[in-house]
Amino acid sequence: MWKAWFLSFCSEMPLVCLSDFEEYAKSHLPKAVWEFFAAGADECCTRDENLLAYKRIYFRPRVLRDMSAMETKTTILGNEISFPVGIAPTGFHKLACPDGEQSTARAAETMKTCYIASTYSNCSVEEIVAAAPSGLRWFQLYIHRKRTFSEQLVRRVESLGFQALVLTADLPYTGKRRDDIRNSFQFLSSTSLKNFEGVFEGEDRSEYGLPSGSIDPSVNWDDISWLQSLTRLPLIIKGILTKEDAELAVRHGVQGIIVSNHGGRQLDGVPASIEALVEVAAAVQGKAEVYLDGGIRTGSDVLKALALGAKCVFVGRPAIWGLAYKGEEGLQEVLKVLKDEFRLSMALADCPQSCKSQP
Template identity: 70%
Template sequence: MFRSGQGDAEMSLICLSDFEAYAKDHLPKATWEYYAAGADECCTRDDNLLAFKRIRLRPRMLRDVSVMDTRTTVLGTEISCPIGIAPTAFHCLAWPDGEMSTARAAESLNLCYVASTYSTCSVEEIVTAAPDGFRWFQLYVYRDRKLSEQLVHRVEALGFKALVLTVDVPYTGKRRSDIRNNFRLPPHLKVKNFEGVFEEHYGPDNYGVPANTLDPSISWKDVYWLRSLTRLPIIIKGILTKEDAELAVEHGVQGIIVSNHGGRQLDGELATIDALSEIVDAVQGRIEVYIDGGIRTGSDVLKALALGAKCVFIGRPIVWGLAYKGEEGVKGVLQILTEEFRLSMALSGCRNVSEINRNLVQFSKL
């Protein structure tokens, strides 16, 4: 349990929704709404949460759960729990040290941190802050391909272990609150991985970089182009259908993150947990499958693993933890979720991650 001093009263933070309430109360309105935003009517954002509630657990009893083990591996690297940090932008809006605090928290708990291209700390600063951390790097493809190439070479040289290619943003979704708030990074913050690149730009801005910087012509052939640049494993983030999962395997990637960008892109598309099973079935164990979107409790983690995910990644809750107390808050979020997952495993009769399987779940209409 984590306590936040608030005058004479103290608030106990015992679940992720407590961190959410704290962040909403303490962040500036425009910052909170940037993090919370979904596209259009936010149906997909909200359904990411609701979809988990439509899944019921089928626990097994008398299984001797006196000894528990939450360890697993992703791409051959052992982590302490199948929970990772999804790529989210602009952590310095929530806490001065931003992504450096996030990286230190992940390192201390031996969990995977996917650093965002749109970080407000540079990849070099992130590595310096947590030199022994296990990190992947999230990448976009830009019209100026040299921007992407330079980032790939930088992160490979810095010891990042994989590239996470985000494929669901040929254009940025319509986030109404950001439009109403005229959301902009404050002058003291920058997209640090592009520091100095856009100094002469004075035109319209799109989340810290010039508008129309992303390349909407990105296609499957660009996976081959990316593979030609690096020896790092490539994971595709943003897949929601078995057809695209099969194409990902054909194009030689090492993993898929089932993701709808937190409901921030195409409103009305599938909730990620609803898309997971068909993707797992499509790849038939040839590559690893992960998931983000809507994970708020340890039982959510258990449900995702039962449906075939190798690991889950959380985004918004990490920012809520930062808003509470930087590294300490992020660790609090991750520790609470890990302990909830351990308890959910035990109460379901699973002693280790390998015992979690599809027989543990069934879908139910609410």
């Protein structure tokens, strides 16, 4: 009886920080599903370093600068968002909640921020748009060996009103995620990839619901011009960690860069995203907007990223935790926690606007 009371008491306790949402998701999702979302590559050094790196960055707060009025709004590619945190592209949201990416899109629309929909969504791009017709949406693209499919998908999202195209550049092959291998992780038919209906029919789909090696490993900088010829959408490259690639991206006329190591799920042993940010921002010199994902867990993390050169940050795993908690409502709660913490961090650092400030 005591144990039942204690578990009931814990379930009613408010979730006050992102770690609380993480613990809820871990205890309620099936073990293999949790490990799929939580997985890093190989020894998970980069995944863990994404979190630890923020703890080594300290603020230099100012005082007596009148914090009675603060503004969290900002713009990305000319579109206003309520605060500089968006939702990063992650796939398979129906593993976390029944409505999948439709709940994600609605939460982003309600919170007036940007949602980057994944190629590997369980909901089709049409379903995502129908769920949140007024939302700010970007589309994340993997280029597959069947280039005609990728071409059709780009034109499809542009016709549906997506406002930007985000090319993930750090996945010529899938990183080795040991837990998925140990669990022989397989997807159910209910978590099929809707954007791929009619594609790869009759082929083995053993790798995350797709044929092994379906992503085109030959993609290179020459393909940037090819993509730009297909669409009028602004192009953002996700997965840049060095000044050399940042300079190449600017040279190829992209409008944005997401500093990212894929949540530590690709090459283990690369820098934390926040540690690569300064180098990338300095190389870009304002010629493209710079964003970041990886390791954001508090509002003060957001402020640190902005201080070091990011225009906006995107969260991946925390969005999944919110969905696992209460679907659309749970994700809204995650975003509200980050927004409130971010605003408080601004106030305590004496930074009245959502702008750069020295850490």
